[in-house]
Amino acid sequence: MDYEKPLFFRVMQYAERADRDVIDMVSGNPDWEPPEALREGLREYADLPVSEYQYPPSDGLRELREEIASRRNVPIESVIVTNGTGEANYLAMAAALDRDAGEEVVLTDPVYPYYPGKTGMLGGEPVYAPVEEDGRLDPDAVRERANEDTAAIVVNSPNNPTGAVYGEDTVEALVEIAEECDAILVSDEVYDHFDHSGRFASALSVDSEHRAVTTGFSKSMAITGLRVGYTVLPPELAEPARTRHMLVNVAGSRPAQHAVLRALRETDPDYYEANRAMLEERIDAFTDALDAAGAEYTRPDGAFYVLARFDGFPGTMENVERLIDEAGVAGMPGDAFGESREDWLRFALVTPRAQEAADRLASFFN
Amino acid sequence: MDYEKPLFFRVMQYAERADRDVIDMVSGNPDWEPPEALREGLREYADLPVSEYQYPPSDGLRELREEIASRRNVPIESVIVTNGTGEANYLAMAAALDRDAGEEVVLTDPVYPYYPGKTGMLGGEPVYAPVEEDGRLDPDAVRERANEDTAAIVVNSPNNPTGAVYGEDTVEALVEIAEECDAILVSDEVYDHFDHSGRFASALSVDSEHRAVTTGFSKSMAITGLRVGYTVLPPELAEPARTRHMLVNVAGSRPAQHAVLRALRETDPDYYEANRAMLEERIDAFTDALDAAGAEYTRPDGAFYVLARFDGFPGTMENVERLIDEAGVAGMPGDAFGESREDWLRFALVTPRAQEAADRLASFFN
Structure with a gap:
């Protein structure tokens, strides 16, 4: 088993070189805005006295x-x-x-x-x-x-x-x-x-x-x-x-x-609540489309990843590359996470295009 | 031998609790301004898009x-x-x-x-x-x-x-x-x-x-x-x-x-040059006053520390505390740096009051 990061980079690089539009669901990088107070804190820091740079x-x-x-x-x-x-x-x-x-x-x-x-x-x-x-x-x-x-x-x-x-x-x-x-x-x-x-x-x-x-x-x-x-x-x-x-x-x-x-x-609790609700919408849209694609999956109780299994299409690096080239969706091979999920693919819901990605998967597998 | 940091904290804490003005020459924390472009870079970062926060x-x-x-x-x-x-x-x-x-x-x-x-x-x-x-x-x-x-x-x-x-x-x-x-x-x-x-x-x-x-x-x-x-x-x-x-x-x-x-x-080379020149002035002022105090020392060829030895006053934590209380100058005990400098004290020239500190040492030891 390799560490996620080098493998993640390999998948990302492959997706970047692809000769088509690819929806990136590889990494665990949230794509939404940080709290406004965080940006404010950085601005404030830029003007603090020297002692705050020590x-x-x-x-x-x-x-x-x-x-x-x-x-x-x-x-x-x-x-x-x-x-x-x-x-x-x-x-x-x-x-x-x-x-x-x-x-x-x-x-x-x-x-x-x-x-x-x-x-x-x-x-x-x-x-x-x-x-x-x-x-x-x-x-x-x-x-x-x-x-x-x-x-x-x-x-x-x-x-x-x-x-x-x-x-x-x-x-x-x-x-x-x-x-x-x-x-x-x-x-x-x-x-x-x-x-x-x-x-x-x-x-x-x-x-x-x-x-x-x-x-x-x-x-x-x-x-x-x-x-x-x-x-x-x-x-x-x-x-x-x-x-x-x-x-x-x-x-x-x-x-x-x-x-x-x-x-x-x-930061108000609303900030966290809004992001969680947004993710739940993405989960709904993505898993509905997975149903349409005939995939097996478990609806996540937490975090923002979905493991999915497509019949006769194990979660190898080779199949990840095929999905990038032929479906325009980039996920992570399941074998990155151990032997038990070798047949699976992991999709990170860190893109507003989650539903579009699932639709592409549905077209590819149907 | 202890790590510098805990010892550094012990000395700093002792100096802070002292019932008098103490010139801090303990740490290797530069007291001068960072380059303006550095602050500008932080300001700029605060407004970058989400992808730059990944x-x-x-x-x-x-x-x-x-x-x-x-x-x-x-x-x-x-x-x-x-x-x-x-x-x-x-x-x-x-x-x-x-x-x-x-x-x-x-x-x-x-x-x-x-x-x-x-x-x-x-x-x-x-x-x-x-x-x-x-x-x-x-x-x-x-x-x-x-x-x-x-x-x-x-x-x-x-x-x-x-x-x-x-x-x-x-x-x-x-x-x-x-x-x-x-x-x-x-x-x-x-x-x-x-x-x-x-x-x-x-x-x-x-x-x-x-x-x-x-x-x-x-x-x-x-x-x-x-x-x-x-x-x-x-x-x-x-x-x-x-x-x-x-x-x-x-x-x-x-x-x-x-x-x-x-x-x-x-950042223009002038920035680095000006700070080096400023440190050289501090070194001159500090070592001149060390001469007046009858201390032994080596004028530094580089960096911004001076090791000094005062006759009959070894570089122990106890003597560091005495200098804080009685002279109003905080340095580092030499034994923090190994056995060979147990008799010495280290002073970091990270204060515009380096000459004043040396004058205080001169009064204390004369």
């Missing part, structure tokens, strides 16, 4: 950490602001593995490909728990694979690529398994603002020394390029994670943190 | 890499834009250690404390080559400590904390040692715009598969908080470094990269 605190601007801690109802010491959710996952997984409490990392299959990539880089051993065909995670599938060698259990809810949302029972069971095995549940919740089911439960709702939450503003504020995320860690992990963060990055980028702080303070 | 290329905005490659006369494939020089050093050192060509890392004593910190985190073994009292590095001191177990030789020129500048002969000899030992010379040149001697030689002037250069815009553009740096790596190291960068950070922060690109293109 190193921020390594673990993030104090006011940003305060705002996060207060919103999430956690102690400020547990919050480390990171260079996006990617670094948050890296820090949490490294801290879990550095505890000398095992070297196995339980992941799900299908999996977001950065997790096995990080596991390997950190010297851990990935172990895969299969999820149901509709994306639901049965905690027993994790329990069967967790033991005293387990350092971490890494899950993502709402899930990329399945669209599954793990409810309270699942999250509680996962924390319990982590406690039993002296492991750390790393719960990546970067899509938490895109819960279409109303059932999403954050791992922060369970108080435990064995759970870490990672998230960020990349998706909720449509700013994947600004790189502002954070992790909430138990005390035992927060100190080594702070040290690693300092030794790797010194600190995050200050204009981005300044702008996110302003956007957090000033 | 992930930049993982290894940095294409136009920024092109600008760097063209200015440094290196192939664009050798350039990775990083989250500041800190990440550049981390990537270069990790790539050197991951070659399975040894686990020792030759550092200098005194040393910039992040280097041993990174070495330890990456599973390497630090070995120290002493420098002359005036900061000069005799390549033979490195040669004596380098062998087949050496993975990397990490040097910093212009040097923090000594102010030494390594000339062409030294740099050539260091590359030669790296080649002989199948090691990588990691040359951190973040202070290259502050060469007061005219003798500075970049390791890029020596063509070799065994040298990596790390640097950034934090000091030259007075933007330590923006986190834009880069590394120039030989082909064998560039690929694993790109993978690690992606797995740790995904990408750097886009508004910062956009602003640096604009500043690189539009």
Whole structure:
């Protein structure tokens, strides 16, 4: 399995070189507007005095950490602001593995490909728990694979690529398994603002020394390029994670943190609600057209991806290229996410042309 | 030895709590204005379309890499834009250690404390080559400590904390040692715009598969908080470094990269020249007053730090606190930089009050 990014670039490059109009549903890059207060925060930063161009605190601007801690109802010491959710996952997984409490990392299959990539880089051993065909995670599938060698259990809810949302029972069971095995549940919740089911439960709702939450503003504020995320860690992990963060990055980028702080303070819940509603419309339109195309799919409970399977058309890179050339739709091959989804294709609903894309798929397959 | 940052924070906190006016000479935070084009670049970014808020290329905005490659006369494939020089050093050192060509890392004593910190985190073994009292590095001191177990030789020129500048002969000899030992010379040149001697030689002037250069815009553009740096790596190291960068950070922060690109293109050489001249005036004023205080010191050939020794007043944290309370001057304890400078104090000339600080020291010690 390759990391998503190089594969993503390969698909993007292929789509760009295509001799026709292609609808891009490859990446997880939101195509909607960031909050106006975020742009305002950047403008404001441009005129701040020199002292605001100097190193921020390594673990993030104090006011940003305060705002996060207060919103999430956690102690400020547990919050480390990171260079996006990617670094948050890296820090949490490294801290879990550095505890000398095992070297196995339980992941799900299908999996977001950065997790096995990080596991390997950190010297851990990935172990895969299969999820149901509709994306639901049965905690027993994790329990069967967790033991005293387990350092971490890494899950993502709402899930990329399945669209599954793990409810309270699942999250509680996962924390319990982590406690039993002296492991750390790393719960990546970067899509938490895109819960279409109303059932999403954050791992922060369970108080435990064995759970870490990672998230960020990349998706909720449509700013994947600004790189502002954070992790909430138990005390035992927060100190080594702070040290690693300092030794790797010194600190995050200050204009981005300044702008996110302003956007957090000033953005009305309507902003998030409108984007979620817009995505739900795209999901409706896309899945209706998938029905017309005779595809198999699961309607996502969260996030903004749809996994679809077309009869006799497995999710290989070759078929992805055919769809680009012959249908004008670019998705991701399912095998990027593990063996269990080799027959599938992932489509990211980050384009206003989602319905048109599905219509093109319907014409192609009919 | 502790990392500079926590110690730096301890000193800063002590200075802030002091019941008097204290001149801050603790950190390496430039106190002068960033280029106007940098602020202009941030303003411009605030109004760019949504697509410019999405992930930049993982290894940095294409136009920024092109600008760097063209200015440094290196192939664009050798350039990775990083989250500041800190990440550049981390990537270069990790790539050197991951070659399975040894686990020792030759550092200098005194040393910039992040280097041993990174070495330890990456599973390497630090070995120290002493420098002359005036900061000069005799390549033979490195040669004596380098062998087949050496993975990397990490040097910093212009040097923090000594102010030494390594000339062409030294740099050539260091590359030669790296080649002989199948090691990588990691040359951190973040202070290259502050060469007061005219003798500075970049390791890029020596063509070799065994040298990596790390640097950034934090000091030259007075933007330590923006986190834009880069590394120039030989082909064998560039690929694993790109993978690690992606797995740790995904990408750097886009508004910062956009602003640096604009500043690189539009900033006149006068900007850099004026700041260097201003620092040279501060050095004159500060060292004149150190003479009056009867201190021992070496006039820095580069960068903006002065190491000074006061008779019977070693560079301990306790004495740093005494100077804050009784003289109103905050510096860094010499033992932060290794055993060889335990008697010394480091003063960063990042305040227009450098002469006043030295006068205060003169009164205190006379």
